[in-house]
Amino acid sequence: MSAIDDLPPLRAVIAEHGLSARKSLGQNFLLDLNLTAKIARQAGDLRGSDVLEIGPGPGGLTRGLLAEGARRVLAVEKDSRCIAALEEVARAYPGRLEVMNADALEIDVAARLTPPIRIVANLPYNVGTELLTRWLDPGHWPPFWSSLTLMFQREVAERIVAAPGTKAYGRLAVLAQWRSDARIVMDLPPEAFTPAPKVRSxxxxxxxxxxxxxxxxxxxxxxxxxxxxxxxRKMLRASLKSLSPNIEEVLSSVGIAPTERAEQLDLSQFCALARALETPK
Structure with a gap:
């Protein structure tokens, strides 16, 4: 499983550095280096791109990104126990890996990277959705990144790509699909991780x-x-009444029946409604 480079297998790295996964940090480690390299390939041709990785842990995906030709990787890891293992990876790939011991929710990384920039990460379960929404809503568009290749719980992944009229369709689908083209590219069973989570990824x-x-x-x-x-569960005339005293009139003006519910509207209708609400009715 360590055929992608000359570094030790991840089980040996974890044992050497005492890196038992911590539930408090949302950690679940992928130990199959062939699998982490396959995830890296889902990001496309990495040659000529800088890559931001959040939560690299012992460095399995980091090694996959470097082996697949990433120009440079910035790995941001909150768990200080992992830094020594990641520094070993940095020495094996001179000048191509920068390791930051920091909380990804508290730092601005854009200035440390050179476009084109891709974000590739096995995100910690406890911060994955928050990071995604920040990247999709940075305050200005287009953002610093060109693509995101991210691992989530399967349930979250389905919410990102959900279609109108489905149970998974909601705020995350609208936000993601408004500004990006999103698709699920891999499934991973619980047994691919250590420790095995209770859900698919x-x-x-x-x-x-x-x-x-x-x-x-x-x-x-x-x-x-x-x-x-x-x-x-409420009709739009009730759920949106706080946005306008004339909400039924606004809805009708863009061809939406006031008796519709949120999951029945597609992205174009939500955008039309947002535009209509900017103009007093």
């Missing part, structure tokens, strides 16, 4: 769109979607 590949799929103000769209899905 999946890798989602998102490619940014240079402009959003439909015109809308980002903040207004967020307000509409949050209100609609915050009370998803």
């Amino acid at each position: 999946a890798v989602v590949h998102l490619v940014r769109r240079e402009t959003p799929r439909y015109p809308a103000d980002a903040r207004q769209l967020q307000r509409v979607v949050a209100a609609a899905f915050g009370q998803r």
Whole structure:
């Protein structure tokens, strides 16, 4: 399993550095280096790209990214126990790996990377969705990254790619599909990880769109979607009444029946509604 480079197998690395996975950090380690290299390949041709990796742990995916030709990898790891193991990887790939002992939620990494930039990560379960929403809603568009290749619990992955009318369709689907093209590219069973989680996992590949799929103000769209899905069982005339005293008139003006519910609207309708709410009715 260590055929991708001359470094020791990950089980030996974990044993040497005492890297038992910590539930408090959302850690589940992938030990099959052939599998981590396969995940790296889902990001596309990495040659000529800088890569940001969050939560590298003992460095399995890091090694896959470097072996697949990433120009440079910035690995951000909160767990200080993992730094020595990652520094060993850095020495094996001189000048191509920078390791940061930091919390990814608290730092700005864009200045440390050179475009084109790809983000590839087996995200810690406890911060994965928050990081994704930050990358999809950075305050300006296009963002610093060109693609995201991220591992989530299968349930979260399905929410990202969900279609209208399905149980998984919600705020995350609207946000992701408004500004990117998203698809599930890999499935992983629990036994691929140590320790094995109780759920299946999946890798989602998102490619940014240079402009959003439909015109809308980002903040207004967020307000509409949050209100609609915050009370998803209610009709829109009830769930959106806080956004306008004339919400039924606004809905009708863009061809949406006030009796519809949030999961029945597609992305174009949410954007049309956001635009209509910018204009007093």
